[in-house]
Amino acid sequence: MPKVKENCGVVGIYSLSGKNVVPMVFDALRALQHRGQEAWGFAVPNKPPFKKVGLVSHSSSEFKKIAQEYASPCVIGHVRYSTMGTSTLANAQPLKVKDLCVAHNGTIANAQELSNLVGGCSFTPQNASDTLVAAERLVSLISENGEMGKALSILKNEMVGSYCFTFISDDNSVYAARDPKGFRPMVLGHKESDDTYIVTSESAAVTAVAATLQRDVTPGELIKLSKNGLETEKFSDDxxxxxxxxxxxxxxxxxxxMEGHNIYVSRKNIGRFMAKKFPIKDADLVIPVPDSARPAALGYAQELGVSFDEGLLKDRYSKKGPLRSFIEPHQSDRVEINRWIIPISEIIRDRHVVVIDDSLVRGTSSKAIIKALRRAGAKKISMLITYPQINYPCYAGxxxxSQEELATFTNGKEMTTEEITEMVRKSIGVDFLGYNDAENLADAVGMPxxxxxxxxSSGNYDSLGIKPDFTKREQVKAKI
Ligand code: SF4
Known part of the structure; x- marks a missing residue:
């Protein structure tokens, strides 16, 4: 089975005043770029979807022309973080099935099984698009049941995974659906000046089009935007x-x-709560690994009364330098991005540095950063990870x-959390390593x-409804 990677950002926009909203989709997708750097696209009714490889901003010189050519009061769009290592444009979204275009954020873990319900022809090792399979099944359920809500209420029982979808149909309707447990985020906004609705993965995109955030889309909710305005229904009571x-x-x-909590404030609070869990009193300096860990590092430093500084800087001018390394599909690109995180010796030298990072996955980037900090003259390095130990694969987006590639992989050996932390500490070469825990993280955000x-982190897959017995992602998929 090929390795399918998904996260992505989605958007759907509908103007009740008839305004051409294609320029708005460019702005919204730019604001979602951090969710996917590989490809982007949009779709309007009765035209094939427009798709491009690379960043949205790389096409900005063509925006005016494209916006005229595709002018429409309704649109959906997508930024993609996904690859099979082959042509990313072929798998870029939106995808069109009959008169419906679909953009998807999430992972359908049982795409192969689902594909059997639509004839088994669309999910092949050469064309591994879980979104296409879900869209084909949805279209067939709509034709059997007559409406989107009913079709989704059936599809939700057939699909294993996470999903936020936006759809656009050739009859000029935009739909948005969020999975019943709300794995992936989705919000609704409205721009009063031209009576335009936007449904999208994150409120950053609502702000980017100068609309006002109204609310989160409720898990299991289907929103329809059409000439009748906004209509909403539940397709799941979970x-x-x-x-x-x-x-x-x-x-x-x-x-x-997200869920009523601002991400920056949440991250800063996570840093504060990390300071309560790991008060490293002899620290001279707190530095973030750029960029996502910055607010947590600031929160940690403020809570403890230790200096905060920028000891590591990302090179913004190299080709891959400004990108996010974790969501780059190829190891060589991740290495390239991390190679251009450069320490500032004058800040680091002879000091006990507390390095705050947002996660530790394979450990390769942490190792490279720690080595660079040692070369820059750090006297002692403590590292705090604001996310708990990552021990298991994610099948929700x-x-x-796979487990073997994770820094925490124990190769079948029974180990306590503390023993795993010690193993990772040695492998990345820090003097102290501390991970956050789930309770502390949830308390810091303010959510149950x-x-x-x-x-x-826990390996408890109950929320997905699967009980995998695996070491590899491919093995889990085969068992579902
Ligand atoms: S398994 Fe981890 S990454 Fe995946 S949805 Fe759950 S918390 Fe998020």
Whole structure:
């Protein structure tokens, strides 16, 4: 089975005043760029979707022409973080199935099984798009049942995974649906000046189009935007929630509001709570690994009364330098990005530095950063990770590697959390290593722990409804 990676950002926009909203989709997708750096696209009714590889901003010189050519009062869009190592444009979204275009954020873990319900032809090793399979099944359910809500209420029982979808149909309707447990985020905004609605992965995109955030889309909710305005219905009554906790430490934009909590404020609080858990009193300096860990490092330093400084800087001018390393699909690109995180010796030298990072996945980037800090003359290095130990793969939308590639992999040996921490500490070469825990993270954000997903840390896949027995992602998929 090929390795399918998904996260992405989605958007759907509908102007009741008839304004051409294609320029707005460019702005919204730029604001979602941190959710996917590989490809982007949008779709309007009765035209094939427009798709491009690379960053949205790389096409800015063509925006005016494209906006005229595709002029429409309704649009959906997508930024992609996904690859099979082959042509990313072929798998870029939106995808069109009959008269419906679809953009998807999440992972359908049982795409192969789902594909059997639509003839088994669309999911092949050469064309591994879980979104296409879900869209094909949805279209067939709509034709059997007559409406989107009913079709989704059936599809939700057939699909295993996480999903936020936006759809656009050739009859000029935009739909948005959020999975019943709310793994991935989705919000609704409105721009009063031209009576335009926007449904999107993050409120950063609502702000980017000068609209006002109205609310989170409720898990299990379907929103329809058409000439009749906004209509909403539930396709699931599931009350349990599994909001991805990783969004709060790494994935989401700091300006975004998620489940009523601002991400920047949450990260700063996570730093404060880390200071209570790990008060490293002899620290001279607190520095973040740029960029997502910055607010947490500031919160940690303020809580402890230790100096905060920028001891590591990202090179903004190299080709890959400004990008986010974790969501780059190829190891060589991740290495390239981390190679251009440069320490400032004058800040670091002869000091006990507390380095704050948002996660520790494979450990390769941490190792490289610690080595660079040692070369820069650090006297002692303590590292604090604002996310708990990542021990298991995610099947709900974030591409963690298979277990063997994780820094925490024990190769079948029974080990306590403390022993695993010690193993990772030695392997990355720090003097002290401390991980956050789920309770502390949830308390810092201000959400009940049981409303958040921590599966990649705990290995409890109940919220997805699967009980995997695996070491590899491919093995889990084969068992579902
Ligand atoms: S397994 Fe981890 S990364 Fe995946 S949805 Fe749950 S918390 Fe997020």
């Amino acid at each position: 009350k349990s929630r599994a909001h991805c906790s990783f969004e709060f430490t790494y994935f989401a934009h700091p300006s975004s509001m 974030i591409d963690f590697p 722990k049981d409303s958040m997903c921590f599966t990649c």
